Amino acid sequence: MTEHDITLTVNGAEHDLTVEARTLLVHALRDELGYTGTNVGCESSLCGACTVRMDGEAVKSCTTLAVQADGAEIRTVEDLGTRHDFHPIQEGFQEEHGLQCGYCTPGMMMTALDILEENPDPTREEIREGLEGNLCRCTGYQNIVNAVQNAAEQMQPAAVADGGETDDDGPTPATDGGEKQ
């Protein structure tokens, strides 16, 4: 099996690693680099549990090859807030009980950030459409929709102050890990 040297910038930290051509991005993140917050649900890009942001776009890391991500900036759930300083999307999920087992949640939040970036004030229908590629088996989605709306409300004023651009870093201090918009 051919091996490749690649560089991944994950949450602001640069990692050089050697992977097989077929190594999936999610396995590189989890098994090689220890970012286990991103979960694998289906290995076929249908469930969305593995969603991460690559150069600012939500991608399914279970169907992205690690070599395809060479040189990319990856953002995972570990880069959102900490338990003492939640990102608005985390706050929304906590307040609205938008998670139960939590397995889909990291991917769900990454997609939610994508939705809110494109549309800072989405309707419930728009959120449901936007979450089309992310499955949850526990919540029935209603509280996830509430969570995304909750986050949207929290992020609104910042967006206005920012001249209409949402800042998906929310209250987290901007670090090198913040991805380019």
Next chain:
Amino acid sequence: MEFSGTFELEDTTVDEVWLALSDPVLVQESLPGCTFLLHVEGEEADFDELAEQASELDRELTNDPEVIAQRAFKEGERYAALMQVSVGPVNPTFETVVTIDERDRPRMDASGEGSSGDSSFEMSSSMALSETDDGDGVAVEWETQADVFGKVAGMGQRVINPVANRIVKRFFSSVQEELHDLGVGEVSTSDGDESDGRSLVDRVLGRSKSTDSE
């Protein structure tokens, strides 16, 4: 699962198409992903041996009915094919053995099975040729009943059906090309070898008696 369809070959005749489809070499060349297609001599089809045999064989496409007659499919005989198929993200190579159950111009029935590690299939297929309504070509009506097992089956019909259709389409397109390139059947079909009461072409064409043909 069942697949069926009709493919129309232009500017040819039932005899020409029958002749072409009687030739394992032409079929091998036309089947996408087919490494070899060989007659199985013994009881078991040993694919390692067959692969070796295939590499040593020097068979060429021809329009010569004599040559085709010698290697033409025979009713009741078994043929082995090694075929690589792209199904979704995987490219399994199937070791396939097909029996020609019936071969009676313009109809051929075959059944067989193929396996590739964690996937396999069983199929029975039939094909019938007829002149198209405009008289200018040949309609190949085909149907296949297939059971698919293992990993490939797990991909579901939404994945498998288009694959099957793609193979069939490419196969007939390729047959059509070869027909034209080679001019199969353009050799005179009248200089029959009457030794067994049937013309050479009749034999190749799978006719029981020459009078059966128009």
Next chain:
Amino acid sequence: MTVDSLDPDDVDAADILGSAIERREDPALLTGNAEYTDDIQIDGMLHMAVVRSQYGHAKLEGVDTSEAEAMDGVHGVYTYEDLVSDETPGGGSFALPTAWLLDSLKQVEHPVLASDKVRHQGDGIAVVVAEDRYTARDAAGAVDVEYERLDAVVHPSEAFSDDAEQLHDDAEDNVAFDWEIGDAEKTADAFADASHTASIDLDNQLLIANAMEPRAAVADYNPGTDELDVAMTTQNPHVHRLLMAGVLGHPEHKLSVRAPDVGGGFGSKIHHYADEALVAWCSMMHEGPIKWTATRSETYLTDAPGRGHETKAEIAMDDDGNIVGLRVDTMANLGAYLSTFAPAVPTYLYGTLLSGQYDIPAIYGHVKGAFTNVPPVDAYRGAGRPEASFLVERLVHLGAKEMGMDPVEFRKQNFVPDDAFPYETQVAVVYDSGEYTKPMDEALEMLDYENFREEQERARDEGKYLGVGFSCYIEACGLAPSELAGQLGAQAGLWESSLVRMHPSGTVTAYCGTSGHGQGHGTTYAQIVANELGVPYDSVEVVEGDTDEIPQGMGTYGSRSAAVGGSSLVKSAQKVVEKGKEIAAHQLEADPEDIEFENGEYSVAGAPDRSMSMADVAGAAYLAHDIPDEMEPGLEATSFYDPDNFVFPFGTHAAIVEVDPDSGEIEIERYVAVDDVGNQINPKIVEGQIHGGIAQGVGQALYEGAEYDDNATLMTGSMQDYAVPKAEHVPEMETGATVTPSPHNPLGVKGVGEAGTIAAPQAIVNAVADALEPFGVDHIDMPMDAESVWSAVQANATADGGAEPGSDDADHGGER
């Protein structure tokens, strides 16, 4: 109405029980700090992959592992012969046991790797141990298996047919069991005397749980100590440890089973599967850590599906619309082998619920279990109870129609009356408490039912077909007491155990033998314990899911955790309080009889200034300088709580749908759920459980179904083909609640985990049947996709002379 969550810091200690506080589990789950089984990394860890049967039914002619063994990075390839060899570790049965027996049950051998025959697609044939997961899978693909394919059976009715291939030598005609409940003769008489009857033939389709986290296990055997640690996706670690000890022949006390964070289960992580035992065995074989994580395809092939009934049933009424009898004949699919609790699901978890919410004087249920070539079938969220409730509520819908009565009126007339509780049904259970009209009335109000009926009429005039469907469900949770469970066939007690430990500083660790996997037990249990001990909520830590830490346990399933585990915690906490009372009395120089305990303070009756806090008492208990003579130091208590009875949650769900008879499309316009789950420990969590349950019920009604072809090859083996509902597929749910406490557990709770899944399917099917009444459509099997709805409309339009879509007949054909 939506429940608003609260920050626990904003809740008074005295109000903690019953508050909708935010979950303490969430921060770890929201920051990527959770630890699911596949997250576990141990140095030197190898990976296992399983070679699985590609056929639904076949004889094994040969397994050639040589090519796989020769591959780089492969450490071993093993078949059944290796497991049972004297040269390899473990002397167990290497066969999976059944933990529920029935008199007529045919117990068939279920080896953890197939020895001579494979009986379902995905049946394990060999395992590969390799350096990494890719190599392990590659090598599994390189194992050459020679099969002789056999004919397969998928449905029970096929399995029982004369020409069906028999799966097991010792299960003649593929009959796994033949079981009945109720009184056949009395019911036959009731039907003979009845003036009206209605009947139904239905399939309750096989479903696949689809927990988002695939099953996984990491086993780590220490050859120095002979200790075998298994971290795995389990809902019941102690049960898994007991069963696995027997399968491997490794002593229970040298085996530890731990549930890290578990990403959903819905029943599918209760059962003892082959894979987890195989990882453990491979770890013993290689004397080091080994991981196995199922791919999603593997979960589709091996997770126990649920449901799978073919049923004929009928209901009988007298002239006044009173239900006088109910009769059910079901063929239940058990799959290829008997899974852990499989025999209980279509019998005692199904037949005992056939009275629904109704006072029915004669009931008879007959169930025949079938071995088929689908994977072993077992509990999936609801397990038997959804099948019963679906059937009863469909029959009641049809019974009302037969009587020409409004379905609400018909139901109310036949409800078990409020003053009849405890109510003994004709099917062997006693309902603890209930007020069935209450949730029904609340649901009607939320729906604005009368207005809806008028709107429905108007809509029909405009060629729009609206329908309302009701589901007045009952469920039984917390199966108990153990003595009864034993009489019914359980090979286990169904108590729950807990330990409440005060620390010297006054904080608390509470251990419980249940094992949550998304239900928020860490939060609710802390609410319970904080309330009992009068200590701050934040002072209570909850530990679950580890056989090394928790003395004993039965696990989380059947909506039992709050009712049984929560009650056990109450008992343990009460024991702590009692012991504390003696210490306080001693220190306060008072008689223990005179010590009062309230809000975490012990005080002397009549002298409230003479008091000690719980924390002070705990400190004293561990200092042990001055405690009563003969008393052991320390302050902790264990309990085994064995409930007196099941608990019986109930409620009314109602759906309003619009059906387009021309396209067959169904739109859920409204979904109303009013549930009575007894007292609520945390209403936000209760709401979440109801939501999630309904979503799975909607999935069954409209989208989901495990489909196999004639060879028992799964046709819905990916998330592309098996339609797990997406956000767009689940309607906005309007929830309400009534509270009828259970009288026999200390919390008055009933159980909520499965309610939504049990209730939802029939609400939707009844609504569709109501919408399509002008077309004479009585029933459509689930999942009701557009094609099946369209076909039902067409079939009835022609066969029954019913209206055709868009015709004048249809426009005016509606009747209530």
